[in-house]
Amino acid sequence: MNPEIDRLLSREPTIEPHPRFVDRVMQRVWREHFTPPPIPFPWKLFAVGAISGIAAIGTALANRSEGSSAIPTGITEMLTSTQAGGIGIAVASVAGSLLIAWMVIGLADNSNSI
Amino acid sequence: MDQSEDRDREIVERVLGGETEAFEELVERWHKPLISLAYRFCQDRARAEDMAQDAFLHLYQRLERWERRELPFSSWMFTVAANLYRSQLRRRGPVLTELGEQAEQRLAAPEQPGLAEEERAELVRRAVATLPPKYRDVLVLFYFHEKSVTETAATLSVREGTIKARLHRGRALLEKKLDQRLSVPEMPVEEPA
Numbered sequence: 001m002n003p004e005i006d007r008l009l010s011r012e013p014t015i016e017p018h019p020r021f022v023d024r025v026m027q028r029v030w031r032e033h034f035t036p037p038p039i040p041f042p043w044k045l046f047a048v049g050a051i052s053g054i055a056a057i058g059t060a061l062a063n064r065s066e067g068s069s070a071i072p073t074g075i076t077e078m079l080t081s082t083q084a085g086g087i088g089i090a091v092a093s094v095a096g097s098l099l100i101a102w103m104v105i106g107l108a109d110n111s112n113s114i
Numbered sequence: 115m116d117q118s119e120d121r122d123r124e125i126v127e128r129v130l131g132g133e134t135e136a137f138e139e140l141v142e143r144w145h146k147p148l149i150s151l152a153y154r155f156c157q158d159r160a161r162a163e164d165m166a167q168d169a170f171l172h173l174y175q176r177l178e179r180w181e182r183r184e185l186p187f188s189s190w191m192f193t194v195a196a197n198l199y200r201s202q203l204r205r206r207g208p209v210l211t212e213l214g215e216q217a218e219q220r221l222a223a224p225e226q227p228g229l230a231e232e233e234r235a236e237l238v239r240r241a242v243a244t245l246p247p248k249y250r251d252v253l254v255l256f257y258f259h260e261k262s263v264t265e266t267a268a269t270l271s272v273r274e275g276t277i278k279a280r281l282h283r284g285r286a287l288l289e290k291k292l293d294q295r296l297s298v299p300e301m302p303v304e305e306p307a
Binding site: 002005008009010011012013014015017018021022024025026028029030032033 | 146
């Protein structure tokens with residue numbers, strides 16, 4: 001390499017930081033220190049809710065195909081009474097999702113109040 | 115472990131123990147090198163200070179991660195800062211893409227009496243800043259780490275062989291960019307009386 005380029009690159013740039021640089025950094029550090037940490041999304045509770053919902057729907061569908069009435073009659077009727085059984089399943093899925101969302105929002109509110 | 119490393123560890127332990135004000139000493143100790151490193155990357159003084167401020171905040175938020183590692187605080191700090199600077203330049207774009215006509219003219223006349231040494235060094239650093247990132251990063255860190263391939267490789271988490279290859283290619287690109295313009299003017303030989 002050109003020794004002149006090598007020599008010039010080895011020179012430390014002469015920069016005089018702003019006199020208040022350290023103060024500015026510390027202002028940001030203090031702001032960070034006093035900012036409460038963000039509330040993490042309750043993934044564990046969400047997972048429990050989602051798995052329960054999926055399990056409930058799965059059970060309902062399995063029972064429906066076996067003709068059993070182990071699940072509440074109302075739901076069974078809703079699932080079987082419609083001409084296209086798919087609509088009942090869709091409605092049940094939406095209801096399950098709304099229930100889970102409602103639980104999550106409620107839990108998040110409780111965490112905020114704490 | 116030398117005294118400086120001991121001091122860094124002591125300060126970090128105090129900060130992690132709840133004495134946030136102790137972080138100020140770390141900033142006092144390291145702000146010049148961190149600004150200098152940022153400046154080598156971006157070639158803009160104001161932007162270098164902003165980047166260094168972000169780096170300190172980033173370090174403050176991650177101090178616990180260093181405590182679990184077995185490397186000196188300064189090595190970890192430079193790695194974190196260099197990675198942050200590189201990602202900021204990727205996101206916001208480099209300040210320089212070309213040397214510029216004025217810089218070209220100034221480089222073309224190294225013997226120009228008004229052109230100070232520091233000014234010439236700055237023009238060469240500007241040329242480095244216009245290189246493709248993988249060569250720019252290696253050249254910046256190599257000279258920042260006082261020509262240590264090992265430290266450059268550690269900072270970039272790349273093998274030493276890769277660093278050497280990129281240094282070779284980066285230097286060739288830089289020389290091509292600067293051409294013969296930085297040749298040292300020959301000193302006049304005094305005639306014997």
